[in-house]
Amino acid sequence: MSANFEPAASPPRQPSAERLLIVYRDRDLLVRSSGAAANLPAIDGSRELRLELDQEHYLGRLDGVDCFASHVPEDVEPPDDHEFRGLRALWTRLPEDQFWLAGRGYQIVEWDRTHRYCGRCGEPTENALPERAKRCSSCGLSSFPRLSPAVIVCITRGNEILLAQGTRFPGAFYSVLAGFVEPGESLEETVAREVKEEVGIDVDKIRYFGSQPWPFPHSLMIGFSAEHAGGELALDPEEIADANWYTRDTLPELPPRLSIARTLIDAYVEGSLGSR
Numbered sequence: 260m261s262a263n264f265e266p267a268a269s270p271p272r273q274p275s276a277e278r279l280l281i282v283y284r285d286r287d288l289l290v291r292s293s294g295a296a297a298n299l300p301a302i303d304g305s306r307e308l309r310l311e312l313d314q315e316h317y318l319g320r321l322d323g324v325d326c327f328a329s330h331v332p333e334d335v336e337p338p339d340d341h342e343f344r345g346l347r348a349l350w351t352r353l354p355e356d357q358f359w360l361a362g363r364g365y366q367i368v369e370w371d372r373t374h375r376y377c378g379r380c381g382e383p384t385e386n387a388l389p390e391r392a393k394r395c396s397s398c399g400l401s402s403f404p405r406l407s408p409a410v411i412v413c414i415t416r417g418n419e420i421l422l423a424q425g426t427r428f429p430g431a432f433y434s435v436l437a438g439f440v441e442p443g444e445s446l447e448e449t450v451a452r453e454v455k456e457e458v459g460i461d462v463d464k465i466r467y468f469g470s471q472p473w474p475f476p477h478s479l480m481i482g483f484s485a486e487h488a489g490g491e492l493a494l495d496p497e498e499i500a501d502a503n504w505y506t507r508d509t510l511p512e513l514p515p516r517l518s519i520a521r522t523l524i525d526a527y528v529e530g531s532l533g534s535r
């Protein structure tokens with residue numbers, strides 16, 4: 260996320276004249292389109308969207324502009340010059356800051372929509388501002404926006420990289436391995452377990468690389484590098500359609516830029532994987 264973004268759960272006393280709106284209709288985001296590019300709708304007193312929004316959630320301030328997230332019922336049509344599109348499809352069309360902000364907004368709006376009643380006693384919940392939390396008015400149970408941490412790991416063997424095609428990938432590309440953290444595991448244990456389960460090998464020298472929010476629907480990707488320590492490839496056919504060791508000169512089709520998967524692979528290609 261941009262250094263020009265200041266996150267907050269409550270709006271400031273002095274609101275900005277312009278507001279940036281993140282409006283979802285189920286999983287689709289409202290954008291103002293101009294040719295191939297798209298932007299989040301920005302409104303002020305002279306430009307209204309004329310949409311009846313559900314509760315608005317303050318996200319923070321991007322480049323001095325207050326940002327709010329909300330949603331509309333599924334039968335709402337977009338205003339003129341606007342469209343509803345899935346966030347993934349907007350990856351290259353939205354400015355990068357707006358893309359990540361929209362991902363943040365999606366997770367807050369989804370959490371709000373799915374936590375209006377207490378999961379323990381069924382009574383209505385209330386927003387517990389200034390915390391980003393909901394509290395049950397009856398039994399006091401608090402709930403927070405859900406995050407599902409997942410590891411993503413770039414495995415090397417000498418000058419080779421292991422790349423795999425998952426059975427559920429949205430394209431024909433090859434990527435590094437990833438998997439969700441289970442309760443009770445350290446991140447390093449998740450890396451070792453996922454690699455063993457998916458491709459049958461052992462790894463060591465597991466090192467933290469970096470992380471990326473992944474709002475599809477509420478993951479946090481935590482990146483690692485690791486080295487092959489033993490074993491031959493033995494693929495789990497439920498998860499992995501194909502996997503091979505590649506060199507820099509023989510790389511297959513790769514995942515899109517911006518993803519941490521691609522950042523890991525690019526670091527391998529540049530020879531900077533272990534030095535970050």
Ligand SMILES: [Zn+2]
Nearest residue numbers: 377380395398
């Ligand atoms: Zn309750």
